[in-house]
Every structure is written in structure tokens, then in C-alpha cells.
Amino acid sequence: MSADEPVAADIAIADARLRRIPSLARQALLLTAVEGFSEEDAGRIIGRDAATVHGLIDEAMAEIDRQTRARILIIEDEPIIAMDIEMIVRDLGHEVVAVATTHSEAVAEAQTHKPGLVLADIQLADNSSGIEAVQEILADVKVPVIFITAFPERLLTGDRPEPAFLLTKPYQPATLRAAIAQVLFFDESTVPA
Template identity: 30%
Template sequence: MEERTRHLMEHLPYLRRYARALGGSPARGDALVTRALESVLEDDDATDVTRPALYRRLNALYDEEGGDARRSEHPVEAALYALGEADRRLYLLVNLEDVALPDAADILGMAPEDAVDRLSAAREAVRARLTAVIMIVEDDAIIAFDLAETVRGMGHIVCGTAATMDEALSVAAEHTPTLALMDIRLAEGDNGIEVARELRRQRFLPVIFVTAFPDELTKRGLEHLGPVIPKPFTREHIEQAITRAVFMPQPQEAPEPVPPA
């Protein structure tokens, strides 16, 4: 009994990590692990306490509870929840738990060759969901080009560039970007703050302001419209801001009310 308990304790950190990802919350994951350990200790015939066997037990207990994963606003978790349940577990076992693919397939009762294809498709699906579609609103062609190259270098998509408010609204309507890099002073006397506010009236769109006038939002009490990167900027500044926007949960705010004509 002591030997079995010792093995269980050695596996505990891995079980908790997997169960928390499986169940969608720390509390649910820890409760699942507690049930799994209790079921092993109460069963004298449960001699297999290897990690694969314990992962199988966690999966079985999770299914007994109904197996409904908690939905999350976090982009990475949301991308995983969009997968089929078996594919989600395969992804977690291989990518989170570092289980060899043949072993993960065995845990889930999949044929190894089938698991190869399913894991490849799951990874591509997650990657696609985490690829931002970015609109660049900047009237300086050289800066716009530099921003576009940075975006593409990160593996994201540039859906279009705009130098005026009308162009920006047209690009947004046609391509439905998931993020905008926005200058404040635009061509033809337009203002990126007004572009951001108009886009917010229509639908929520995260905006990162890249501007030589970083205090303008603060002066107007509009800091909530988005973070500011002062010019001159480095590519590292842009990359860090985009990464935060893509991988951190974004509040889905209601559109600003349209004032009556």
C-alpha cells in the first residue's frame, strides 16, 4: 500500500495539470484528481498506477460527470474547446503532458495512425484560431510597411491598410479584422480615435494605437479604447503588444450608442 501511495504522489502534479485543463477550472480539476486517487486507494485490485492508467481513470471519471468542459474567454482555451472532445484530450496529452503520441492514442483508444492525422488537424485548427487578422491604419507608407512586415513575421494576417477613416471603415467592413494597429493623426485630417470609436459603435474590435501623440487619449479620457505604443517604436514593442492582445482575454464590450441624428 505504501509503495502504491508513493507512486500516486509522484504522479500528482501531472494529474492535477491534466485534470485542470480537462475540466476547465482548477477547482473542478482538483476535485477530479481527488476522486481518482480515492478510487485507486479504495480498490485493492487497482495495481496499475502508471501515469497512462491514471489518465484513463481521470477521463472515465470526467465522462461520468457529464464531460462538459467549461467554456473560457481565454483564446487558447477557447481554441481547444472548439475541437472535438477526443481531439482536445489528444492535444492535451501530447502538447501539455508530453505523452508520446502512441501512448496518448492508447490512452484514448485510438488507432496510432488515426491519432497522427487527428493531432495534425487539431494543431492546425488551434493555430488557425490563434492567428490574428490585423488591419493597419497608418498614413505613412514606410511605417505601414514596417508594421505589416512585423505582423506577417509573427505569423498573423494583414487584411489591409488604410490611411483615412473612410478607407479604414471600408477595410473593416470587407475583412472583419480581429485587431487594428491605429495611428491617431491620419491623412485628410482624420483622427484614429474617431475611427476606433466608430468601429466600436459597429462592433467590438481591439485596437492598439501606434502614435507620436501618446497623450491624446489620456487628455480626452479615452484610455479604454486601447493601449498606446509611442513613436518611434521598435518591432519588439509591436510584437509584445500584439501577443498580449491575441493571447489575453478581451472584454467583449457593447458597441457605443449611436447618437440620434
Template identity: 45%
Template sequence: MNAVTQADLLRSLPPARRYARALTGGQSAGDALVGAALKAGLPDLPARLALYAGVTRLAPPPAKPPQGAVLPARQRQLLLLTALEELSLDEAAAVLGITTEVAETELEEARTALRSAAATDVLVIEDEPIIAMDVRQLVEACGHRVVGVAATEAQAVRLAETKRPGLILADVNLGAGGDGITAVGRIQEQLKVPVIFVTAYPERLLTAERVEPAFVISKPFEPLALAIATYQAVSSTVPIE
């Protein structure tokens, strides 16, 4: 075990769990991966980087590449570490055990390949009209098709039933219109579809106290973060829970 303190590890667990879920596509698989990494021992890195490295080392490769998948495993990992986990290039290289120069080259290749990833139909759940418009533009810039924008829980359920999207991008707090997590729960009773939650407070969704989403990105987010999240969500290595 790395010589980091237990307090360091506890502080680093939520981002490590988020990263593991993004790699595997589900809560239980991601959390099991973090547990396996802790049992196997961590490399001699700061706590957060050590957990990322341990998870990466044990992450299973896709048994069968999904249709439209164009990114090798390490390039996906680089994108997740830099775009979603917001590591520097040097930190991401340390996690993967490669040089910064190699990481820079592969990251550029990954960004280029991401632009040709398979498109899907997206339902946006967002109650703020201006934010919804911005999100729609970002989703379409990633090459996807927005088939509906819902401002309330009821609208989201109704649109999901009629449009049958391949991906849902949902805000957590819908104000007077309800709760994004509840809306998604109702939708997934009838339609098994990957979901990305967008929130200014991602730590509130990583408490291990309830069923939690596999994909969480923080507000405000960069277009690249949305691009890799949508790609990973629709090409996950395990079925979405």
C-alpha cells in the same frame, strides 16, 4: 500599503493602467483591477513595480481559454512586462515574485510559443506610406494577414466594413486624413473588434479624461512588442469595449 509616496503612485498610475488593460482586454476591467490592487495593499517595492505586482496578483485567469491560446498566464505577464512595459528581466521577476532564472526560462518559452499563436486578419490605419509598409511587414512576420491599409479616417471605415478584420492596428494621428481614435470609434459602432493604438505619446491616451483604448504601444516599437500586443488583443479575457 507600501511606504511609497502619493506622488510616486500618481506618476506610476498610467503605466499600471495600461498594463491592467492589456491583461484584461478592456478599459473598465483594467481600471477596476488597478483600483482593487490599491485597496488590497501593495508589496514593498518601488511604486511602479509595486503597482504592477498588485495588479498581477489580482488579475483573474481566463474563465475559458480562447481558441488558439497557447500561453499560460505568467508567461503572458512576463511578455507584457518586458516587451510592452519595458521592464528589465530582474524587475519583471520582482513583480511576479520569482527568481530571475525562472523568469528567463519562462520568457524564452513564451517567446517560442508566441510564434505558434493563432493568426487573424489585420487592418492597418497609418497615413505615412513608409511606416505603413514597415508595420505591414511586422504584422505579417507575426503570422497575421494584413487585409487592408488605410491612410485616412474614411478609408479605414470603408475597409473595415468590407474586410471585417479580426484586429485593427491604428496610428492616432492621421495628419490631414483625420484622427485614428475617431476612425476606430466609427468602425466600432458597426463592428466590435479589438484595437491596438500606436503612438509616440502614449501618455496622452492615459489621462482618464475620455474613453481610452485597452491596448497602446509606443513608437518606435520592437517586433516582440507588436507580437505580444496582437496576441493579447485577440485572446483577451474579457470582451473588448
């Protein structure tokens, strides 16, 4: 696989998602989000007022949210952190299928629910490894993973499971939201047919 292949795949996924957005809403979104035009300037370009452009952007974002809605497995042994992550996930419109606190529980929940995204800690309640749990899950289900950990060095060995992303604790809720959105936007398994 060449270095350009993952980029080409990401472009194809983004293109497929964007094609599902009505043309005028897509134009408004791309003019403001990608090209950096204000809503007023975008309105002049597409022949609409700023309020209409704002509505079109909302329509485009709602369609992207609909396309990327996922069933999420949280693997986290700290109850307060698990509740915070669960609240963020639900606020984004996703479904939390389970919260697992141990390796064996995580694997069993993944086999039962076939999640679209896994959010995992590295050190689990029974001193088991979230990394090993994720490796076992990935052997059974192709799913993107975001590790959320206070021990990022444990993932920086070159042997981490793929596909995986990393956020360090303490995380910022906005960073977690952005990571979830980005991972799901570029995940080919959630692209509608």
C-alpha cells in the same frame, strides 16, 4: 461589473485556449513558460527527454498561433511605418486585410473586411483623427485596437475608445509582436468553439 470580472473573463479565455492543446504539449508549455522549469527538468517531470519537450512546446505554440490568427486592419499614413507594421503582422502569420491612411478609408475598410484587430495611428494623412475613425469602427464592429502613435498624450484623456491598447513611436518590433500576441490571446472573439 466588479474589478474581478475582467480577470475572470481573461482566465476563462486562456483556459479555453489551453484546453485545445494536447495534454502533454500543454504540460510541457506550462511547466516551462509558467513554472519556469528548464526543458530538461520539465522532461524529467513528464517522463520525456529535453528534445521531445522542445517539440511539445513547439506544438503547443503552433496551436496557440493557429487559434489567434487574425485579419488585421492597419491605419497608418506614413508609408515606411505602414510597411514595417505590415511585415511584422505577416511574419506573425496574420493576414493584413487593408492599410488605410485616412479616417474615411479606415471606416470603409473596416466595414468591408470586418477585421479581428485594428492597429491605428492617431494623426492621419488628411489631418483626420485615427481616434475618431476607431470610435466609428467600434460602433459597428467589436474588435480590439492597438494605437501606435507618437502622440500618446492624445489618448490619455480618459475618453479613449475601448477596447484599446497603446504603443508609442518609435516602437520596438518585439514590443509590437508581444502586444499583438497578448491582445489576440485574450480576445474572446477568436476563441475556437
